[in-house]
Amino acid sequence: MGAVFALVTVLAFVIVVYVGVGIAGLRGLFGIVIPYAAFLVFLIGMVYRMIEWAKIPVPFRIVTTCGQQKSFRWVKRSRLESPYNNFEVVLRMILEVFAFRSLFRNLKAEIKGPNLIYGSYKWLWLGAIAFHYAFFTILLRHFRFFSYPVPEPIQILDQIDSFFHIGLPHLYMTDVVILAALTFLFLRRLADPKLRYISLASDYLPLFMIYGLVISGILMRHFFKVDVTQVKEFTLGLVHFHPKAPQVGVIFYIHIFFLSALMAYFPFSKLVHMLGVFFSPTRNLANNSRAVRHQPAPWWKKPKFKTYCEWQEEFKEQLIESGQPIDEDCYEKK
């Protein structure tokens, strides 16, 4: 159901743009107003989410330790899986954010006869890493539209990405990779009954929006070719705040619309995991809570409990009978 809803939504996006630009000719709205608005929503939304999280205290140091703690000199400790100081935390986070360390641990459980066995299962990691890096590279590549002259690193990236010189214009490897990764991430949600069970419309929607974004981009480059000079004039215009909507095919506007939709959707959906991972207290704290006191949250109050003297009063007889010492200090104070 969720998948169907997401698909319908994405198709509706295409129709809206087709009607809006192709028929009604609202190039200014779809080319300038919506993208600016979406970008603003994205920026403000992301900052808002970060402030929202940052304002909430972290009352306890609840690190998930995935390696040996620091104890004795002769015990080899794991700096990356059980960081003891902030520098090691940074290393752990780098590994998590850039290499998806935790996902790399993934296992698949299977019952074979009377045995429960666990096989290494890196497909999810591979799919995720392929998707995220392809997306990131594509994003970087697009900076050639937003800069003049195009910085050399972007040009080099472009050349590497189209290294195989397949077709004209050259086919980008990242386009192939991202399509494959998206397809994998989508199909696994359908194919695995457990995943199908947990998947919501809001899990399929971002996948389909990115599909739309990628496919419209590929179509524009290889099939419904648009006038790149006009496009670049437009994108540079966006950067310098005097944009002029280009007279190019609807496919370009569809591409821009998917991007806008994704940007506006980002801060208010599960896609905020991009920022959230940095705020996760099980990963971003040092496992040194016995050496360095983690300051309590402002709201934390020390508990009231039965003091020794109160307890001694209650059990005095038993204490005396069994020959346990009575603390006279309890009475002196009074």
Added chain:
Amino acid sequence: MAKLPKPDELIKSIDWTPPEKDWMDDIPPEIKPGRYCYPAKKNIVEEIGFPNPRDWSPLDEDWKLPSNFREIIIEGMKDRLSKYRSFKVFMDICVRCGACADKCHYFLGSGDPKNMPVLRAELLRSIYKGELTWQGKLFGKLAGARKLNEDVIKEWFYYYYQCSECRRCSVFCPYGIDTCEVTMMGRELLHLVGCNINWILEPVRNCFKIGNHIGIPPHTIKEIIEYLLWDIEEVTGVKMEVPFNKKGAEILFVTPSGDYFAEPGIYTMMGYIILFNYLGLDWTMSTYASEGGNFGLFTSHEAMAKINAKIYHEAERLKVRFIIGGECGHMWRVKHQYMDTATGPAPKNLEVPRSPITGTVFEHAKSTKMIHVCEFTADLIAHGKLELDPSRNDKYVVTFHDSCNPSRGMGFFEEPRYILKHVCNNFYDMPENTIREKTFCCGSGSGLNTDEFMEMRMRGGFPRANAVQYVRDKYGVNMLACICAIDRAALPTLMNYWAPEVGVCGVHELVANALVLPHEKTGERPRTLDMRQQPLKPEEEENA
């Protein structure tokens, strides 16, 4: 009590394929016998001072919730979202990638889809979205949101007491989402409307009032320990001592009450006593702070702190220099990650722990001033301060169960293994995906080690037991060592069910078996019995 299926029937009944029906509509849950714990008794709830004390049963149609339970829960949720960043972030960022799905022992053993960590969190997340976010209010089910009602409360109660807060899922989550945090919040919210279980709250009440989970009064503690001292004399020929409430002692020793209450914990207790007497430590136990464990952790952050606070209070009164903590899992989660913040800073009379025998300064505990007894012992062994005869444990082929909390809440892997490798000759680890940070819960953690929960305990313990079976069949393992009192209480039942002939012991039981006392060294009275008063070398006994 529900009838327990036979092990082979139980395995056959496991099906990980979820039903076709949407999980959101699948409420209220069918509350199955053997899979839920009895609710807290009215008088217990009253004594603790928690809301809505009453007589009720989860099998009832009407749970007698307060009429404004919706407002209570939603307000409680808002409050906690503003107090715990973990809760808020974990509610916001899950992408439902499913990496955690088959990491939960309760899911692996039951196949109940709501035991997948992602879905367990979603039970709360859906209410958070539906009641507190505009996205959820606007898009409802499409955004994974729903409204709170009585059936949801029933679902929460059922599934938040089918989570042992073991945090295995958190290891595999790409964002470190920790279901334990979610379950803790779920349970705290349930307390607000009076839905809780007796197996947790009664120990909490006992701790508040008397000083330990079991509710043993001070004179009885002393009696029990005296029995153990007789047993020790029987085994070693030496009359040993346990000082109680001794002011000015160097070390306060705190251990879970399970260690002096029941088998096989008592053998571990004997182990500590023999070790400390062997070393001639200046130590004391307290009959006031007579509980190392902390079922408050399974109740609420406040209850946890209230129980833990007694330890520093007592350490201050007795003017000890530092604290040693016994072998216990959740206790060490509290001592390592919560104690200092919640009830610290440590009283001024405490000093950075320094072993009086080796001089080692435990820098990593310089703030809490509390060390694990395995750290203490491992350091002794490393300095050659213990005369050990590992062959005394030769009748055992030992494996080690990493308890969840010291593993994933502390990173405590090498110290106990180091000890084991020095006190016994036959040690084999279980397969790598089932130990260390990937270790499996005993199936009874977080206050669920009660008899009425037996089927779920055996299901949840299946992954752990299956790995034990593996080393039993491959290496002949017949002893499962662990450093957790709940393990020592729960694992014998689990082994009995899944892996018969495998015993359960604490690490310090094996230490005491191997420890060569001065008079034994001279051959005055060679040791023939182990802590359980069984012959150390059964075959020789037979031959003789």
